[in-house]
Amino acid sequence: MNAASIFQRHFARLPVWQWLFLAVATLGLSAASRWLTLPGVAFSALWPASGIFLGAVLALGNRPLWLLVPCMVFWSSMLMNEPWAMAVSGAAGLACGSLVARLLIERGKHSISARGTLSPLHYLPNLYFKGAFVGSGISSLIGSLGYRFSVPAAAEFAWQDIWLVYWLLEGLGVILFAPLFFFMLRRPSFTWQSIRVDFAKKPILIWAVMVLLAITLSVILGQLGDDRYAPIFALALFPLVCWFAAEASPPSLDSIIPIFAAIFVVFSIYQWGGLPAVEDITGLLRVLLQVGFLAVMAQLVANINHQRHLLLDRFRRQAYQDYRTGLANDRGLYQEIKELLETNRNGQHYLAYISLIDIQIIKELLALDGAITVESVLTQQLQQFAVDHAVIARLSEGRFAVLLPNSTKTQAEIAVNELQQRLSRPVDEAGMRSNLRISIGVTPVNGQLYSPQQYVSVAAQAANIAKQHSLNVYWVDNPKQVAADHYSKLNRFGLLKDAIENDELELFAQEIRALREPEEGRAFEVLVRMRDEQGELLSPAQFMPAAEAFGLMPALDRWVIHHTMAFLAADSARLEGTCKCAINLSGASLSDPDLANYIAQQLNYFQIPASKLTFEITETEAITSTQQATKFILDVHALGCRVALDDFGTGLASFEYLRQFHFDEIKIDGVFIRELANNDVDESIVNAICKVAAAMQLKTVAEFVENVELSDRLANLGVDYAQGYGIGKPQPIGDLFTHGKRSS
Missing domain, CATH: 1.10.1760 (Arp2/3 complex 21 kDa subunit ARPC3)
Structure with missing residues (x-):
């Protein structure tokens, strides 16, 4: 070569x-x-x-x-x-x-x-x-x-x-x-940049002044022949180097240590600063050992300090990073939203909240390892999501978020649709062959709200709305209004929780009138009311959404059952004169496996004939567990109570529910009753419902009956009972029995 x-x-x-x-x-x-x-x-x-x-x-x-x-x-x-x-x-x-x-x-x-x-x-x-x-x-x-x-x-x-x-x-x-x-x-650029940055810091500049001062005083005092204090300033270089090691970056320390070693050797050889004279090789080797000790001590301090910084950085990352997936966590997402609003408040940004609807079912079927596998696959799909500068976070189990900065609504819609398609695919790694159910809520991040947490809360509410209405994606147009509604719900939740715990709710009742057969006693539906901080009466529409949103419906239903039976049992004549007392049950209560036992205990305690009670199940709510609902209806029937399907005709299953569950009566929703006198379609629908009910030997109740003429027409169509302002307005339950003489 x-x-x-x-x-x-x-x-x-x-x-x-x-x-x-x-x-x-x-x-x-x-x-x-x-x-x-x-x-x-x-x-x-x-x-x-x-x-x-x-x-x-x-x-x-x-x-x-x-x-x-x-x-x-x-x-x-x-x-x-x-x-x-x-x-x-x-x-x-x-x-x-x-x-x-x-x-x-x-x-x-x-x-x-x-x-x-x-x-x-x-x-x-x-x-x-x-x-x-x-x-x-x-x-x-x-x-x-x-x-x-x-x-x-x-x-x-x-x-x-x-x-x-x-x-x-x-x-x-x-x-x-x-x-x-x-x-x-x-790494030459990194080295020079680190040195420049370090020597621009105030603590390092103070250190440099102290070093120059120590060297100058040591030399001056040594020249003046003061051997008492001159060595002190010379030996002060040792702790000063260690101080520098604790403050500076590794490249700066690596450049300073040889300089200090050379200074100490010069001081020793030329007897500056009052240091002992070096006269032979043995003395020189002793000085070199001291220099080596100085260098090793500084490097040890720097190494410990570097490891401390790495540990602190790791803790900081962990504070803003999800431990399982490596994505940002809730703190990391809040920080990104905060910085985005501080730097580009007037830009167009969107936040998508992603909810894996069946995460609990997945845990039950596949155990914790299977759920972790599913989340890992979702994480990989999110990480492959090709949107510039998107921030991806895992907020909790089965809950993710994607922040889309500087995106128009059209761009955000395309991105969210792609996300929904990606995440809904089956997870073969976990043995799941069916598509995942994903609900996504999207809100603009437009500076209307006061904190990042509010934006995440609004997006989470949007995802919940998407889940309730069987939508893939729900878009929020006005996050400020959604946040205000949520705050109102929170306030109502606190009031309702206190009212349940302190027995401050009030029972109301609305009369139900028989249209085709002679009445054997008083029939009514039990309603509940609550008062606000000013003592004003609130309708169910003002506090029920809070009860549904925050899981208070089962407790509220139990409160109504207990106090209704207590009211009837308090007066034997009142109990004897009641032929039908209808109590509403929420969809959440149907998922309570102990509810039927609770009703049995209350019946036994208050000695209420079970035949006087009818429990109404709202058909507008999805029955999440068919097996649990069937068991509840069978158990209640075994007690002797009746079960009605409320709001029939406008809900999620309608006639399918009649085939699937054994009801005793159905309540026709008022949407078909209000305009029945002027609407042939409504009349035909009511007539068809009555024929189906008669074939199944079910009683029918029409809601929102506003006048006597409508009552007569409903009777001719085959409706058994009527309820509405034309029959009787809701009133305190005690007033129904005190003043409630029914008009013909």
Whole structure:
């Protein structure tokens, strides 16, 4: 291989500035090191070449050796007039030691490519054991042999003493210079930027002033012959270096440590600052041990400080990151929304709240591991979501959010539709072959609300609306109004909870009149009312949504059952005169497996004939558990109570429910009754319902009957009972029995 090919293969791969820097640094620092020694001593107190060699091969590979070895041979033989054998052995030793140290470091866990490591030499076992101990041991061994056999005066010393001195010098050079040169060659821009940033900080500037002050006072007092205080200021450099190590970045510390080492050696050799005189090699080696101690102590402090910062950064990331998926968590999402509104409040942004509807069912079917697998797949789908600058977060189990900054509504619609399609696919990894049920609520993030939490709350409410109405996506146009409604619900929730706990609700009743058969007693539907803070009576429409939203319906239903039976049992004549007492049950109560037992206990406690009670199930609510609803109806029938299907005709299943469940009566929704006198279609629908009911031997009740004429018409169509303002308005339940003489 000719010289041109060698140059092309090794030299041309590196930038020219790196070759020039290595050559100038090697020759310049080696020459400068000759000033840091005693007169007549053949070696330098600080030997930067060993550190330059190791730092260069770690940063750039073996290629720098093609330059460094000739430079060292040239410096030793031409500039220092050393024998060729000594020059070649010294350069070869440095090359061999660096190669061995590099091999050991790269095979270790904390190598150059190790993640999260600023430098392989900032893992101190690499620097101290593999670099300073093993690498310098090999290079000093070869160099000391060359010195022993090429310099006649070396015969005066034991060979092992020469080796140990060489070893100390080269090991100290590795500790002081290798980290710095690795950074300068591997990450030059980062190194200079870190140094500039550090020395722009106020604590570092204060530190620099204190260092200059300590050096100046030490020199002045030493020149004045004050040997009491001058050493104090000189030795103050030790804690100052440790202070710097705790404040500065690794590149800054790596550049400062050699400077402080050189200052301390100069002070010792030239007896500045009142330090003891160094008169021989033993004294010089003692100074070098002190310098080594200073460097190791500073590097240990820096390493501990660096690990502390890594730990703190990890804790900070964990505070804003979901532990299971690595996505942002709720805090991370709130922070992103906050920063977005602070920097671009007038822009168009959208927040999508994603709810996995069947997460609890998935946990029951597939156990926790299966649910985790499903969420992992959803996370992967979200991470592949190709929208610039989108922020993806996992808020809780089966709940995710996607923040779409700087997006028009059209762009947001396209993105959300893509999300819905992606996330609804079956999860084969968990053994699920059917599509996932996903509901998504989307709200604009437009600066109308006061906090990020409110935007997430509004989007969550939109997702809940989408779930209730079997929609894929529900879009919010006015988040401020939705937030105000939610706040109102929260307020009503607090009032209702207190009213249930303190028995402050009020029972009302509305009469139900028989149209076709003689009445055997009083029939009525039990209603409930609540008063606000000012004592004003609230209708169910004003507090029922809060009860439904926050899960109070089962407790409210039980309160009504208990107090209704207590009211009837309080007066035997009242109980005797009642033929039918209808009580509404919510869809949530039907999912309560203990509700039928509770009704049985109340019947037994108050001694109420079960035949007097009719429980109305609202057909406009989906019956979530068909099995549980069937069991409840059978259990209630076994007690002797009756069951009615309320709001029939406008709900979610209508005639299918009549086939599936054993009802005793149906209540025709008022939407078919109000305009029946003027609407032939409504009349036909009511007539059809009555025929179906008659065929199934069910009683019918018409709601919203506003006048007597409508009652007569309904009777002719086959309706059994009527209820509405034309029959009787809702009133306190006690008034129904005190003043409620029914008019014909």
